[in-house]
Amino acid sequence: MDLTRRQAAAGLAAMAVAIRPPGAWAQQKVFKIGVVYDYTGPLAGGGSALHALGAKIIIDHFIAQGGVEGYKIEAIYADAQSKPEVAINESVRLIEQEKVDMLLGFFSSAQCVPVAARIEQLRKYMWITTCIASTVLENRNLRFVFRPQPAGRQFGEASTDFVAAYAKEKFGKDPKDTNVAIIYEDGAYGVDVSRGNEEGAKRNGLKVVLKEGYSATAPDLSALVTKLRRARPDVILHTGYNPDITLFLRQAREGGLRFRALIGHGAGYGVPDKLREALGQDVVGFFNVDPISIWLANQASLAPGLADMVRSIGEAYDKAQPGTGVRSAHVGMAASNTYLFFTQVLPRAIRQYGGIDAEALRKASVDIDLPEGGTMLGFGARFNADGPMAGQNARAFPVIVEYTADGTDVVWPRSQAKRPPTLPLPAGNPYALR
Numbered sequence: 127m128d129l130t131r132r133q134a135a136a137g138l139a140a141m142a143v144a145i146r147p148p149g150a151w152a153q154q155k156v157f158k159i160g161v162v163y164d165y166t167g168p169l170a171g172g173g174s175a176l177h178a179l180g181a182k183i184i185i186d187h188f189i190a191q192g193g194v195e196g197y198k199i200e201a202i203y204a205d206a207q208s209k210p211e212v213a214i215n216e217s218v219r220l221i222e223q224e225k226v227d228m229l230l231g232f233f234s235s236a237q238c239v240p241v242a243a244r245i246e247q248l249r250k251y252m253w254i255t256t257c258i259a260s261t262v263l264e265n266r267n268l269r270f271v272f273r274p275q276p277a278g279r280q281f282g283e284a285s286t287d288f289v290a291a292y293a294k295e296k297f298g299k300d301p302k303d304t305n306v307a308i309i310y311e312d313g314a315y316g317v318d319v320s321r322g323n324e325e326g327a328k329r330n331g332l333k334v335v336l337k338e339g340y341s342a343t344a345p346d347l348s349a350l351v352t353k354l355r356r357a358r359p360d361v362i363l364h365t366g367y368n369p370d371i372t373l374f375l376r377q378a379r380e381g382g383l384r385f386r387a388l389i390g391h392g393a394g395y396g397v398p399d400k401l402r403e404a405l406g407q408d409v410v411g412f413f414n415v416d417p418i419s420i421w422l423a424n425q426a427s428l429a430p431g432l433a434d435m436v437r438s439i440g441e442a443y444d445k446a447q448p449g450t451g452v453r454s455a456h457v458g459m460a461a462s463n464t465y466l467f468f469t470q471v472l473p474r475a476i477r478q479y480g481g482i483d484a485e486a487l488r489k490a491s492v493d494i495d496l497p498e499g500g501t502m503l504g505f506g507a508r509f510n511a512d513g514p515m516a517g518q519n520a521r522a523f524p525v526i527v528e529y530t531a532d533g534t535d536v537v538w539p540r541s542q543a544k545r546p547p548t549l550p551l552p553a554g555n556p557y558a559l560r
Contacts, residue, residue: 157197157472157482160204160220161185162231162241167208168343172367172394173456174208174233177256180460181231183442188468195476202226206237213237214244221250227482228253230464235259235278235315242271251484253471255463258392259318263517270484272471272491272509274463274501276522278315278391281415282322282363283329284524285389288413288538288547289361290330296549297360297386301331307359309350309374311366312339319365319391335359342367347374351381360386360550360559368394372404375557379408384559386550389413389526396459398452398534409529411551411558413537418525420458420502422536422544427499435465436502452533462502470494470507496521504542 163178164170185201193199202224206213213232220226228251232238238257245252246268254262254273258281263273290301297304308323310316316339327334336357340350347370354362362385366374371394395401395414402409421440425433439461443453471490472482478493479486496507498521506521526538528547537547551558 154193154196154198156200157194158200158202158224158226159185160202160217160224160226160229162204162206162213162216162220162229164208164233165203165205168369169206169208169234169367171369171397171400172233173256173392173397173454174206176397176454176456177233177460178203178231179443179446180439180457180462181255181464183439183446183457184461184464184468186442187438194468195473197472197476197482206232206234208234210234210237210240213241217241217245218248221245221248227251228484228487230467231255231460232257234313235262235318236313238262239314242266242268246270249484251487253463253467255460257315259314260321260515261314261318263515265514266516267512268517270488272488272517272519274466274507274519274522275459276417276505276524277515277518278318279322279325280522281391281524282319282324282365283326284322284415284526284538285363285391285413286323286326286330286332288389288526289387290332291538292547292549293332296547299360302333304332304361305335305357305359306332306361306363307336307354307357308334308338308363309336309354309366310339310364311342311370313342315393316342316365320363323363323365340370342370344370344373346377348377348381350374351377351383354378355381355383362388363391364388364395365391366394368397368400371395371401375405375408379556384557386559387411387413388551388557389415392416392524396455398454398529399450401529402451407531408556410531411548411555412529413526413547414529414534415524415526416455417459417462417503417505417522418536418542419453419455419527419534420462421453422455422527422534423502423504424542427504428502429496429500432502439502455527458502466494466501466507470496 164174204216258278260277293304310320475486475490492511500506527534
């Protein structure tokens, strides 16, 4: 049963997609979408290329379906090259020269902050699939920029809630006696998550023994390792991309750094194959905060039709990257967020608001009202129309997964957990505190 029939059978009229036979292409209107990710540079390997794949899988799906509500879909892809200035220039080029109707994508928060401001000036619509920093939206009163992802501060708070909940049971310490170190790349993404870490630690009574940022392009992090050895944290809360994550962990091992737990926050920690390739089984027992992988979500809890889409995306992923060991959450994340746009925003803008201009897309976005289970990521969708976080999906939330010998398991929050976490680090792990 094809996508439209499944959705009609489920009564999801808002998600209906109009299909045209090949002979009708000439009669169709065109919806041009500019897609911006990092296909080169360090951010590509840190997760951006995987997000780009997830978005493309969904765009190709709707192209193959014949378009949406009588509009043919035309995608123009651009490489931000892991540079904010290139992201800005490419975004403006897509709007002014390629005449795209909207922009979709963006991985780095350091890019999203300036790009969002520029797009708002141009009165165009921007749908962010990643870029978790709160500062992308916070107190900016943006009208045409929307993000279905949870915000970075939620990532930081989730990890501290997790530590506080298990400190006594797993470490034999009260939260107030549990030492945490907060380390982060010093761009918009890392700074925002670290703020969430700090606020969450204070709220939970955890003791912050070190908080320090570093450049994601730093060639040497041995000084940071030395500071951590002196601070003696029980738990390290780390926000980074890659190769900085790999560099830090290699130098930490060489420098004899030991701890009870390490929790990463998306980006480079959300690329299992790359971490395992660099560090092997040393990553077993580490944790990562991210929206749930669509392949780990409780399929029975999802809205009708979404489980079938999850399977289809997985098949497309395997075809595009055969031999993948563990399907990265990044691909499913971008796929789910892109699918949300094509099934909830675009058809509603055309049907209810008469077109595809930025105002119609904005109105359609703030109309979305999906309960938990309404997206492939398990959370719902309801966007703030105004206020300090205008454009943010207020129903998004992250989970925490643990790296296992052959995959990942959800361990937090307890309502989503497959099993309790392995804490502290197993004795055989080279980073384990002895």
